[in-house]
Amino acid sequence: MLVHLRGPAKTIxxxxxxxxxxxxLTVGGVECLLLAVMAYDRYAAVCRPLHYAVLLRPGLCCRLVAAAWGSGLLNAGVTSPLTMVLPRCGRRRVPHFLCEMPALIKMACADARAVEMLAFAFAVLIVLLPLALILVSYGHIAAAVRRIRSAAGRWKAFNTCSSHLAVVSLFYGSIIYMYMQPGNSSSQDRGKFATLFYNLGAPVLNPLIYALRNQEVRAALRKVSGRPR
Structure with missing residues:
Protein backbone atom coordinates (compact mmCIF):
# COMPACT_ATOMS: atom_id res chain seq x y z
CA MET A 1 0.00 0.00 0.00
CA LEU A 2 2.83 2.41 0.85
CA VAL A 3 4.53 1.68 -2.47
CA HIS A 4 1.36 2.43 -4.40
CA LEU A 5 0.64 5.61 -2.45
CA ARG A 6 4.18 6.93 -3.06
CA GLY A 7 4.75 5.90 -6.66
CA PRO A 8 3.08 7.08 -9.86
CA ALA A 9 1.59 3.65 -10.67
CA LYS A 10 -1.67 3.04 -8.83
CA THR A 11 -2.37 -0.47 -10.13
CA ILE A 12 -2.18 -3.79 -8.28
CA LEU A 25 -7.98 -9.39 7.65
CA THR A 26 -5.41 -11.50 9.51
CA VAL A 27 -3.69 -8.77 11.47
CA GLY A 28 -7.00 -7.01 12.15
CA GLY A 29 -8.50 -10.16 13.63
CA VAL A 30 -5.36 -10.88 15.66
CA GLU A 31 -5.29 -7.38 17.14
CA CYS A 32 -8.95 -7.57 18.19
CA LEU A 33 -8.33 -10.74 20.19
CA LEU A 34 -5.00 -9.57 21.59
CA LEU A 35 -6.60 -6.39 22.91
CA ALA A 36 -9.20 -8.54 24.68
CA VAL A 37 -6.43 -10.72 26.15
CA MET A 38 -4.60 -7.60 27.34
CA ALA A 39 -7.82 -6.34 28.96
CA TYR A 40 -7.99 -9.61 30.90
CA ASP A 41 -4.36 -9.05 31.91
CA ARG A 42 -5.26 -5.59 33.27
CA TYR A 43 -8.27 -7.05 35.07
CA ALA A 44 -6.06 -9.62 36.78
CA ALA A 45 -3.45 -7.00 37.69
CA VAL A 46 -5.94 -4.54 39.22
CA CYS A 47 -8.76 -6.75 40.56
CA ARG A 48 -6.90 -9.96 41.44
CA PRO A 49 -3.27 -8.93 42.07
CA LEU A 50 -2.54 -11.76 44.53
CA HIS A 51 -3.77 -14.34 42.00
CA TYR A 52 -2.10 -12.74 38.95
CA ALA A 53 0.56 -15.43 38.53
CA VAL A 54 -2.13 -18.13 38.66
CA LEU A 55 -4.58 -16.39 36.33
CA LEU A 56 -1.91 -15.50 33.76
CA ARG A 57 0.14 -18.67 33.67
CA PRO A 58 2.70 -18.84 30.82
CA GLY A 59 0.93 -21.82 29.28
CA LEU A 60 -2.41 -19.99 29.28
CA CYS A 61 -0.80 -16.89 27.76
CA CYS A 62 0.64 -18.99 24.94
CA ARG A 63 -2.75 -20.58 24.26
CA LEU A 64 -4.49 -17.18 24.24
CA VAL A 65 -1.97 -15.77 21.77
CA ALA A 66 -2.31 -18.89 19.61
CA ALA A 67 -6.10 -18.51 19.69
CA ALA A 68 -5.76 -14.86 18.60
CA TRP A 69 -3.58 -15.79 15.63
CA GLY A 70 -5.83 -18.73 14.80
CA SER A 71 -8.89 -16.49 14.71
CA GLY A 72 -7.14 -14.00 12.45
CA LEU A 73 -5.97 -16.69 10.05
CA LEU A 74 -9.43 -18.31 10.05
CA ASN A 75 -11.04 -14.95 9.30
CA ALA A 76 -8.71 -14.35 6.35
CA GLY A 77 -8.84 -17.97 5.18
CA VAL A 78 -12.64 -17.95 4.89
CA THR A 79 -13.65 -14.42 3.91
CA SER A 80 -10.74 -13.49 1.63
CA PRO A 81 -11.23 -16.31 -0.96
CA LEU A 82 -15.00 -15.79 -1.01
CA THR A 83 -14.51 -12.08 -1.62
CA MET A 84 -11.93 -12.51 -4.36
CA VAL A 85 -13.93 -15.11 -6.35
CA LEU A 86 -16.86 -12.71 -6.80
CA PRO A 87 -17.22 -11.80 -10.51
CA ARG A 88 -16.05 -8.29 -11.35
CA CYS A 89 -16.80 -8.18 -15.09
CA GLY A 90 -13.45 -7.00 -16.44
CA ARG A 91 -10.91 -4.51 -15.16
CA ARG A 92 -12.33 -2.45 -12.31
CA ARG A 93 -11.05 0.41 -10.19
CA VAL A 94 -10.88 -0.26 -6.43
CA PRO A 95 -12.52 2.81 -4.84
CA HIS A 96 -10.12 2.81 -1.90
CA PHE A 97 -6.50 3.21 -0.82
CA LEU A 98 -6.14 -0.56 -0.48
CA CYS A 99 -7.95 -3.80 -1.23
CA GLU A 100 -10.44 -3.67 1.62
CA MET A 101 -13.28 -6.18 1.75
CA PRO A 102 -16.29 -3.79 1.66
CA ALA A 103 -14.81 -1.97 -1.34
CA LEU A 104 -14.17 -5.24 -3.18
CA ILE A 105 -17.67 -6.55 -2.45
CA LYS A 106 -19.22 -3.36 -3.86
CA MET A 107 -17.28 -3.92 -7.10
CA ALA A 108 -18.95 -7.30 -7.72
CA CYS A 109 -21.34 -7.52 -10.65
CA ALA A 110 -23.34 -10.34 -9.01
CA ASP A 111 -25.41 -10.84 -5.90
CA ALA A 112 -22.95 -10.70 -2.97
CA ARG A 113 -25.42 -10.76 -0.07
CA ALA A 114 -24.24 -14.17 1.12
CA VAL A 115 -20.65 -12.94 1.35
CA GLU A 116 -21.80 -9.77 3.11
CA MET A 117 -23.73 -11.80 5.68
CA LEU A 118 -20.75 -14.07 6.29
CA ALA A 119 -18.49 -11.04 6.68
CA PHE A 120 -20.97 -9.56 9.16
CA ALA A 121 -21.02 -12.81 11.17
CA PHE A 122 -17.22 -12.87 11.35
CA ALA A 123 -17.21 -9.18 12.32
CA VAL A 124 -19.52 -9.90 15.25
CA LEU A 125 -17.32 -12.77 16.45
CA ILE A 126 -13.92 -11.16 15.85
CA VAL A 127 -14.66 -7.45 16.46
CA LEU A 128 -17.72 -7.05 18.68
CA LEU A 129 -17.23 -10.05 20.97
CA PRO A 130 -13.68 -8.99 22.00
CA LEU A 131 -14.98 -5.43 22.47
CA ALA A 132 -17.68 -6.78 24.79
CA LEU A 133 -15.03 -8.68 26.78
CA ILE A 134 -12.92 -5.51 27.01
CA LEU A 135 -15.87 -3.51 28.30
CA VAL A 136 -16.70 -6.20 30.89
CA SER A 137 -13.07 -6.27 32.07
CA TYR A 138 -12.95 -2.49 32.44
CA GLY A 139 -16.30 -2.52 34.20
CA HIS A 140 -14.78 -4.74 36.89
CA ILE A 141 -11.64 -2.56 36.93
CA ALA A 142 -13.70 0.62 37.39
CA ALA A 143 -15.59 -0.96 40.28
CA ALA A 144 -12.29 -2.04 41.89
CA VAL A 145 -10.73 1.42 41.45
CA ARG A 146 -13.74 3.03 43.16
CA ARG A 147 -13.02 0.91 46.22
CA ILE A 148 -9.40 2.12 46.40
CA ARG A 149 -9.17 4.86 49.02
CA SER A 150 -5.66 6.20 48.42
CA ALA A 151 -4.87 8.56 45.53
CA ALA A 152 -1.58 6.73 44.96
CA GLY A 153 -3.40 3.42 44.54
CA ARG A 154 -5.85 4.91 42.05
CA TRP A 155 -3.02 6.50 40.09
CA LYS A 156 -1.18 3.17 39.98
CA ALA A 157 -4.30 1.46 38.60
CA PHE A 158 -4.78 4.22 36.03
CA ASN A 159 -1.14 3.97 34.97
CA THR A 160 -1.57 0.21 34.52
CA CYS A 161 -4.53 0.63 32.16
CA SER A 162 -3.86 3.97 30.44
CA SER A 163 -1.74 2.70 27.54
CA HIS A 164 -4.11 -0.16 26.77
CA LEU A 165 -7.13 2.18 26.91
CA ALA A 166 -5.42 4.57 24.49
CA VAL A 167 -4.69 1.78 22.00
CA VAL A 168 -8.24 0.37 22.32
CA SER A 169 -9.66 3.85 21.67
CA LEU A 170 -7.50 4.31 18.56
CA PHE A 171 -8.22 0.84 17.21
CA TYR A 172 -11.94 0.53 17.83
CA GLY A 173 -12.60 4.22 17.23
CA SER A 174 -11.22 3.97 13.70
CA ILE A 175 -12.94 0.63 13.00
CA ILE A 176 -16.35 1.88 14.18
CA TYR A 177 -15.91 5.06 12.18
CA MET A 178 -14.92 3.03 9.09
CA TYR A 179 -17.81 0.57 9.13
CA MET A 180 -20.61 2.70 10.59
CA GLN A 181 -20.62 5.31 7.82
CA PRO A 182 -23.81 6.13 5.87
CA GLY A 183 -23.89 5.52 2.15
CA ASN A 184 -23.24 9.06 0.85
CA SER A 185 -19.95 9.75 -0.92
CA SER A 186 -18.57 12.32 1.55
CA SER A 187 -19.00 9.89 4.46
CA GLN A 188 -17.38 7.11 2.45
CA ASP A 189 -14.42 9.39 1.69
CA ARG A 190 -13.98 10.10 5.40
CA GLY A 191 -14.14 6.35 6.01
CA LYS A 192 -11.29 5.86 3.54
CA PHE A 193 -9.07 8.23 5.50
CA ALA A 194 -10.07 6.49 8.73
CA THR A 195 -8.86 3.24 7.12
CA LEU A 196 -5.60 4.96 6.20
CA PHE A 197 -5.17 6.09 9.81
CA TYR A 198 -5.96 2.58 11.07
CA ASN A 199 -3.29 1.09 8.80
CA LEU A 200 -0.59 3.76 9.16
CA GLY A 201 -1.24 6.02 12.13
CA ALA A 202 -2.23 3.45 14.76
CA PRO A 203 0.72 1.06 14.15
CA VAL A 204 3.13 4.01 14.43
CA LEU A 205 1.54 5.31 17.64
CA ASN A 206 1.11 1.93 19.40
CA PRO A 207 4.83 1.33 20.17
CA LEU A 208 5.17 4.92 21.40
CA ILE A 209 2.13 4.59 23.67
CA TYR A 210 3.38 1.36 25.23
CA ALA A 211 7.03 2.48 25.38
CA LEU A 212 6.22 5.68 27.29
CA ARG A 213 5.09 3.53 30.24
CA ASN A 214 8.64 2.24 30.57
CA GLN A 215 10.65 4.26 33.10
CA GLU A 216 13.92 3.72 31.22
CA VAL A 217 12.36 5.04 28.00
CA ARG A 218 11.01 8.11 29.79
CA ALA A 219 14.41 8.74 31.39
CA ALA A 220 16.10 8.45 27.98
CA LEU A 221 13.63 10.93 26.47
CA ARG A 222 14.24 13.40 29.31
CA LYS A 223 17.99 13.02 28.79
CA VAL A 224 17.69 13.63 25.05
CA SER A 225 15.44 16.65 25.54
CA GLY A 226 17.74 18.07 28.23
CA ARG A 227 15.07 18.05 30.91
CA PRO A 228 16.05 17.15 34.50
CA ARG A 229 14.82 13.93 36.04
Missing part, protein backbone atom coordinates in the same frame (compact mmCIF):
# COMPACT_ATOMS: atom_id res chain seq x y z
CA UNK A 13 -2.31 -7.34 -9.56
CA UNK A 14 -5.06 -9.76 -8.60
CA UNK A 15 -2.55 -11.81 -6.58
CA UNK A 16 -1.22 -8.69 -4.88
CA UNK A 17 -4.74 -7.58 -4.01
CA UNK A 18 -5.47 -11.03 -2.55
CA UNK A 19 -2.33 -10.93 -0.39
CA UNK A 20 -3.13 -7.41 0.76
CA UNK A 21 -6.70 -8.32 1.71
CA UNK A 22 -5.61 -11.50 3.50
CA UNK A 23 -2.93 -9.66 5.46
CA UNK A 24 -5.39 -6.90 6.39
Missing amino acids: SFAGCTVQLSSF
